[in-house]
Amino acid sequence: MAVVKRTFDVVVVGAGGAGMRAALALSEAGLKVAVLSKVFPTRSHTVAAQGGIAASLGNVSEDNWHWHMYDTVKGSDYLGDQDAIEFMCRAAPEVVYELEHFGMPFDRTDSGKIYQRPFGGHMQDYGKNPVQRACAAADRTGHALLHTLYQRNVQANTNFFVEWMALDLIRDQDGDVLGVVAMEIETSEVMILQARATLFATGGAGRIFQASTNAYINTGDGLGMAARAGIPLEDMEFFQFHPTGVHGAGVLITEGVRGEGGYLINKDGERFMSRYAPNAKDLASRDVVSRAMATEIKEGRGCGKDADHVLLKLDHLGEDVISHRLPGIREIAIKFAHVDPAKDPIPVVPTAHYMMGGIPTNYHGQVVAPYDGGPEEIVQGFYAVGECACVSVHGANRLGCNSLLDLIVFGREAARQIIEDLKSNPHPKQLPSDAADRSLSRLARLEGQKNGESVSEVGAAMRRVMQAHCGVFRFPDLLAEGVRKIYEVAERAKCTEIKDKSKVFNTARVEALELDNLIEVAQATMTAAAARQESRGGHARDDFPDRDDDNWLKHSLYFSEGRHLDYKPVRLKPLTVETFPLKTRVY
Amino acid sequence: MKEMERLSWRCRRGLLELDIVLGRFVERDYAGLDEMQKAAFNALLDMPDTVLWDMIAGRQDASEGEQQALLEKIRAV
Numbered sequence: 001m002a003v004v005k006r007t008f009d010v011v012v013v014g015a016g017g018a019g020m021r022a023a024l025a026l027s028e029a030g031l032k033v034a035v036l037s038k039v040f041p042t043r044s045h046t047v048a049a050q051g052g053i054a055a056s057l058g059n060v061s062e063d064n065w066h067w068h069m070y071d072t073v074k075g076s077d078y079l080g081d082q083d084a085i086e087f088m089c090r091a092a093p094e095v096v097y098e099l100e101h102f103g104m105p106f107d108r109t110d111s112g113k114i115y116q117r118p119f120g121g122h123m124q125d126y127g128k129n130p131v132q133r134a135c136a137a138a139d140r141t142g143h144a145l146l147h148t149l150y151q152r153n154v155q156a157n158t159n160f161f162v163e164w165m166a167l168d169l170i171r172d173q174d175g176d177v178l179g180v181v182a183m184e185i186e187t188s189e190v191m192i193l194q195a196r197a198t199l200f201a202t203g204g205a206g207r208i209f210q211a212s213t214n215a216y217i218n219t220g221d222g223l224g225m226a227a228r229a230g231i232p233l234e235d236m237e238f239f240q241f242h243p244t245g246v247h248g249a250g251v252l253i254t255e256g257v258r259g260e261g262g263y264l265i266n267k268d269g270e271r272f273m274s275r276y277a278p279n280a281k282d283l284a285s286r287d288v289v290s291r292a293m294a295t296e297i298k299e300g301r302g303c304g305k306d307a308d309h310v311l312l313k314l315d316h317l318g319e320d321v322i323s324h325r326l327p328g329i330r331e332i333a334i335k336f337a338h339v340d341p342a343k344d345p346i347p348v349v350p351t352a353h354y355m356m357g358g359i360p361t362n363y364h365g366q367v368v369a370p371y372d373g374g375p376e377e378i379v380q381g382f383y384a385v386g387e388c389a390c391v392s393v394h395g396a397n398r399l400g401c402n403s404l405l406d407l408i409v410f411g412r413e414a415a416r417q418i419i420e421d422l423k424s425n426p427h428p429k430q431l432p433s434d435a436a437d438r439s440l441s442r443l444a445r446l447e448g449q450k451n452g453e454s455v456s457e458v459g460a461a462m463r464r465v466m467q468a469h470c471g472v473f474r475f476p477d478l479l480a481e482g483v484r485k486i487y488e489v490a491e492r493a494k495c496t497e498i499k500d501k502s503k504v505f506n507t508a509r510v511e512a513l514e515l516d517n518l519i520e521v522a523q524a525t526m527t528a529a530a531a532r533q534e535s536r537g538g539h540a541r542d543d544f545p546d547r548d549d550d551n552w553l554k555h556s557l558y559f560s561e562g563r564h565l566d567y568k569p570v571r572l573k574p575l576t577v578e579t580f581p582l583k584t585r586v587y
Numbered sequence: 588m589k590e591m592e593r594l595s596w597r598c599r600r601g602l603l604e605l606d607i608v609l610g611r612f613v614e615r616d617y618a619g620l621d622e623m624q625k626a627a628f629n630a631l632l633d634m635p636d637t638v639l640w641d642m643i644a645g646r647q648d649a650s651e652g653e654q655q656a657l658l659e660k661i662r663a664v
């Protein structure tokens with residue numbers, strides 16, 4: 001089958017904050033840029049971000065990038081690469097002012113400067129007092145960011161391929177990346193997009209878990225494509241769980257509820273956080289609260305007929321506080337938990353929220369992998385930014401508001417690097433004759449599958465296994481069993497069948513292709529979690545409760561082929577300052 | 588029936604809240620809508636996620652009668 005081919009200077013897969021920031025710089029430099037997105041760009045998951053973007057502007061309280069860097073290194077539980085963290089924190093004020101110039105409607109102080117609010121983990125003077133570092137646009141920072149960047153991209157003549165799904169990476173025998181194979185969702189038409197540079201900005205993979213705050217589009221496509229093309233995935237054992245997702249739905253209940261005096265209770269009505277964190281109680285950090293909740297449930301003190309959740313009580317705050325200081329919470333509780341929080345507590349569970357791991361890159365956004373000699377060799381022509389990438393600035397645990405910053409800083413930097421790299425690489429490399437084969441055979445397999453597995457059943461099985469065996473708290477027996485079970489689910493995913501073979505907006509086909517990606521991520525996460533014998537940041541082992549820097553201060557690399565793991569050192573040396581020495585992470 | 592396929596893809600959003608509510612609505616109620624209501628639903632789907640969610644949550648009303656009536660139905664899902 002002959003596949004249509006189009007050629008661009010750069011193909012960007014993903015039109016969230018990361019992809020659009022990069023695309024803007026690339027188009028403005030005069031390059032011919034294609035941006036692919038499964039959904040309309042401003043409906044990318046970045047739209048969900050409310051809290052803000054961290055930057056040490058010092059507009060409200062005294063601040064500087066050294067303090068921000070310290071918080072980020074500490075927050076990462078020392079697994080973050082300190083060169084990348086320095087790069088990000090130093091660039092933060094500049095990239096935020098750039099967004100301001102692009103027209104992003106930030107909240108203002110009385111004197112007209114960008115207003116900044118406090119946010120968990122962001123401190124003054126190397127961890128001493130809370131600082132106001134988050135720049136926000138009301139409670140819709142992500143929405144404002146996407147709209148601003150989309151408008152600018154349209155002006156800069158970026159070519160958007162809306163409702164196009166990238167299926168696979170094209171890599172030649174030298175290991176160089178030459179573009180992607182993609183499918184138009186409306187028609188199921190397949191096309192080769194050839195490019196001198198390919199940038200992935202496909203976002204997270206929170207949908208591998210049953211309880212997830214992520215929208216349905218977050219299926220880790222970039223990671224699946226990279227893994228199938230032989231690129232390793234870094235630090236996949238590290239997921240951040242938010243303590244209060246609505247049980248059964250995942251929808252996030254903001255930390256503000258506990259800030260206003262709401263608290264968690266178990267089936268006996270006990271305010272259990274007093275036992276785990278006598279001082280901070282319900283306001284302890286996300287990982288501490290999530291682990292306490294998981295312990296209550298595991299020890300049989302969960303609520304409901306399956307004893308599988310706890311309750312968030314706020315009726316004592318009164319209707320006034322609930323409707324005025326916590327707007328939107330009541331609607332969410334009524335709609336998704338079928339309770340009115342002014343009368344009854346909200347059932348909640350720790351819910352997968354953010355993926356710290358991803359496609360390994362250096363701080364220029366270039367994908368690096370151990371092939372050709374060293375552990376961090378550049379994969380020619382391939383770049384990644386945003387939640388799908390592992391730079392690694394978040395290490396084992398991400399600080400709130402540092403993700404949007406990551407998108408903008410490294411989106412811009414990857415574009416700069418691509419512009420430079422393309423100068424010495426003026427012509428597209430010859431495509432291998434089998435460029436589209438992997439995608440075409442995946443599609444043909446799906447088309448011809450008889451007596452196969454249902455996509456939704458296999459997907460549900462995957463999410464159940466991940467939730468039960470690789471959640472907030474990880475137990476040795478459950479992990480070992482989880483590895484076996486997830487490999488079994490992966491076998492089933494190889495023979496999914498779709499009943500509807502039509503071409504027009506075939507959602508069933510798209511979901512089958514997404515499952516191929518989810519299952520790569522799920523296997524990486526389970527395998528890496530079972531292997532890491534310590535607790536650090538988002539990875540908490542019951543049998544190894546402490547951080548073990550002697551043996552585990554290293555990044556994991558998962559290879560899909562043979563499902564094997566390798567490790568590489570953490571980059572402890574910043575660019576210009578001294579290394580932040582290892583300390584126990586206490587707040 | 589391709590109309591349904593197209594719609595169900597367009598109900599894939601950036602906010603999980605909308606994924607859930609719109610998905611349920613399309614599955615249960617869309618087939619029973621008349622042409623005017625279907626057109627109104629399509630117009631709602633073109634709105635930005637945050638605005639659409641505010642409308643469904645009842646914090647904002649639609650500008651137009653047909654949409655408002657439809658919103659009431661979606662809110663009831």
Ligand SMILES: Cc1cc2nc3c(=O)[nH]c(=O)nc-3n(C[C@H](O)[C@H](O)[C@H](O)COP(=O)(O)OP(=O)(O)OC[C@H]3O[C@@H](n4cnc5c(N)ncnc54)[C@H](O)[C@@H]3O)c2cc1C
Nearest residue numbers: 014015016017018038046051052166203386387401403404
């Ligand atoms: C509820 C919630 C609130 C949050 N609040 C904050 C906050 O206040 N501050 C903060 O810093 N972070 C926050 N985060 C985290 C942050 O929003 C995300 O990490 C970030 O937005 C991810 O951006 P991205 O550009 O990497 O990807 P996304 O915005 O997820 O975009 C991914 C893009 O890739 C496209 N895509 C994916 N696969 C394919 C494919 N196969 N083919 C074509 N296109 C594809 C999608 O269509 C989309 O355009 C929050 C997260 C959640 C869930």
